[in-house]
Amino acid sequence: MIDLYYWPTGNGLKVGILLEELEQAYRLRPINIRSGEQKQDWFQAISANGRIPAIVDHAPVADGQPLSLFESGAILNYLADKAGRFLPAQGTAERQRVQEWLFWQVGHVTPYLSQLQLFKEKAPEPIPFALDLLGAEAARLYGVLEKRLSEVPFVAGEYSIADMAIFPWIQPLRQGQDLAHYPNINAWRERIKARPAVQRAYEKGREVAAGEKSLALQ
Template sequence: MIDLYYWPTANGLKLGILVEELGLEHRLVPVNIRAGEQHAPAFRAISADGRIPAIVDHTVGLSLFESGAILNYLAGQQQRLLPPAGSVAYLQVQQWLFWQVGQVAPYLSQLQVFREKAPEPIPFALELLQGQAARIYGVLEQALTGQPYIAGDYSIADIALFPWIQPARQGIDLAQYPAIAAWRERIKARPAVSTAYERARALAPTEQSLVVE
């Protein structure tokens, strides 16, 4: 049994999708980050950084935080959605997973904060971050041109990226990125993805990450 400590932000949705794709027996444990529940000592004992998502795998007595580490752990354990360790295909999945963690999440999350929460517009920050968003979308568009998924076959790299690509929130015209648009439609059509988003909406219907244009 897996306990998934979770809130349906983009980072939380990665794991919501994965447990549905893998068909894992699991329990969603809501951690309402809007109410500060991530700072509770009991949660900090599981997630040292006080951030969702985190898991407890009761079958082996393991607690784990950081979404990329959890994606690798669960997919590797089940030997699905992740090629064999050490293979070229595995390394390709890892490069895109690390890119999502190191480039996509930091820049796009900051862009969303400055677009949605700044008391007044800060032109320098908006121009800088909008440029980074355009760069990220350009990299993703090129990588998806000519293949259905980011590393060839559907994998945890796609699962990590999908919830972060929110063009309306990020000021992006998706018509300029046809390969990304087609990729998003393929993923949206997956039953496990639909189920993950339905469960998330039942928990926190107003979360902006749940709007999939």
């Protein structure tokens, strides 16, 4: 059994999607980041960075002792490796392709798009410099993804944890992007949105916090 410490943000949703795709038994342990629950000492003993998501695997492969993990990319790699699905075998070019797009999401997509959302939605007054800078980077990142998806149906070729990581972060209305300009991204999103596991993950997110903006699949 896996405990998923979670809130339905982009980062929380990607782990929920993988667990649903794997049909893995798990328990949702909501951590209300809007009220500061992530700052509690007991949670930081599980997630040293004090951020969701985090997991505790009560039946790990190694020594049988419960294993806790934080950081969504590390969690996706661990769960996919353990199940032998959605991540190609060690030493293959296909695995490295998944890794490069997963790290692209972790290193570029989330930092820039989350900051854009923050400045658009939370700043007491508009800050043109930040909005222009981050808006331009959002358009650049969308362009990178659009070009890749003009070549392959999923970012690493086959559907993988890289798609699951990127998908919840492509929120065009929040990020000032028009999918009419990105037909390949639009088609990719529709393919992923149609997957039953993705629909289940989002429904479970709505049961936890229906008002979270990341749950809107425009």
